[in-house]
Amino acid sequence: MDNLIHPHYQSRVVNACIATTVATASLFTPWETTRIISGTMLTGITYSVVNDLFSCRECIEYFAEGIWGGRRLDNRPIRTLDPNWNALIWGMMASWQISALAGCIFAILARIPFRLFTYKLTARQILPYLQGGAVFVQTLAHIASWKEKQKVSQAQKNGTFKDSLPEVPNEHKARFIAVNERHRVGYLGNRALCVALGVVIVTMRLRVIPHLTFRQ
Numbered sequence: 001m002d003n004l005i006h007p008h009y010q011s012r013v014v015n016a017c018i019a020t021t022v023a024t025a026s027l028f029t030p031w032e033t034t035r036i037i038s039g040t041m042l043t044g045i046t047y048s049v050v051n052d053l054f055s056c057r058e059c060i061e062y063f064a065e066g067i068w069g070g071r072r073l074d075n076r077p078i079r080t081l082d083p084n085w086n087a088l089i090w091g092m093m094a095s096w097q098i099s100a101l102a103g104c105i106f107a108i109l110a111r112i113p114f115r116l117f118t119y120k121l122t123a124r125q126i127l128p129y130l131q132g133g134a135v136f137v138q139t140l141a142h143i144a145s146w147k148e149k150q151k152v153s154q155a156q157k158n159g160t161f162k163d164s165l166p167e168v169p170n171e172h173k174a175r176f177i178a179v180n181e182r183h184r185v186g187y188l189g190n191r192a193l194c195v196a197l198g199v200v201i202v203t204m205r206l207r208v209i210p211h212l213t214f215r216q
Contacts, residue, residue, distance in 0.1 A: 004085070009077035016092035019100065020045055033111050035123035037103035040130060044099025044190070047134045049091030051141065051186055056083035056090075058145075059175040063090055068167045068176075102194050106130075109201045117205040125204070129197055137189035144185040149178035 005013050019041070026038035056063060063086050064075045073079040078089050110121040152174040155161035161173075168176050 004078050004080060006074070006077055006079055012093055013077050013089055016089070016096050019096040020092050023096075023100075032120070032122050033107045036107040036110060036126060037100065039123050039127045040103030040106055041096060041099040043127065043130050043134055044095045044102065045092055047138060047186075047190070048095035049087055051138060051182065052087035052091045052094075053083065054142065055179040055182055056086045059172060059179045060086060061172060062176055062179045067165070105194075105198065106201060109198055110205070114205075119205065121201060121204060126197070126201060129200060130193070133193040133197065134190070137186060137193055140189055141182045141185040145178045145182035148181040149174050152177050 023038040023041040023045070026034045027042065029035060029038075052063070060081050060083055061068065061070055063069065064072065066075060069075050071081060073081075076086070077093065078085055080086070106126060110126055113120070152161060156170070156174065163173070165173060165176065
């Protein structure tokens with residue numbers, strides 16, 4: 001494992017692995033606040049890893065520091081082009097911090113006592129919405145990526161493609177742009193999902209939409 005991790009990125013990789021391990025263990029604690037945070041983290045990490053499993057197989061050259069990494073290993077957190085290892089490491093690194101922040105926000109909205117809120121929510125009541133939303137966003141991201149790839153490929157054939165990525169070789173452009181589109185839609189979709197879930201949590205605690213709650 002030591003030979004696999006690039007020394008320059010070692011602290012980032014180790015921190016991501018530790019955070020994922022702690023989140024997994026925390027899911028089994030009896031404290032609902034901790035379970036909400038850890039469940040949100042694991043949902044975000046899982047989303048990112050699954051997303052990257054597709055993207056790494058489509059264009060492994062995308063996954064390096066800088067706009068175009070090629071197939072070099074000196075600008076990668078791990079010194080391999082294996083798509084599974086890259087998806088796992090990049091998925092954890094890219095998502096654990098923002099997922100932890102989202103989990104803290106959800107935990108505050110769901111558990112902190114406010115005078116207008118009649119009861120507190122549990123992880124079991126919140127996480128199904130988050131997980132279902134993540135699947136929905138993942139689907140949208142894959143569809144958008146496929147459409148963008150077809151669009152770029154067709155434009156290249158017709159000679160109408162406007163090149164905004166001169167550093168990316170022509171034979172990789174369609175795949176590179178498709179992966180970038182998958183990530184762009186995912187970022188936007190997941191942020192919208194978090195905002196929507198925050199609103200749902202508040203309305204559930206106010207009992208504005210009590211029919212959406214699960215049994216505790």
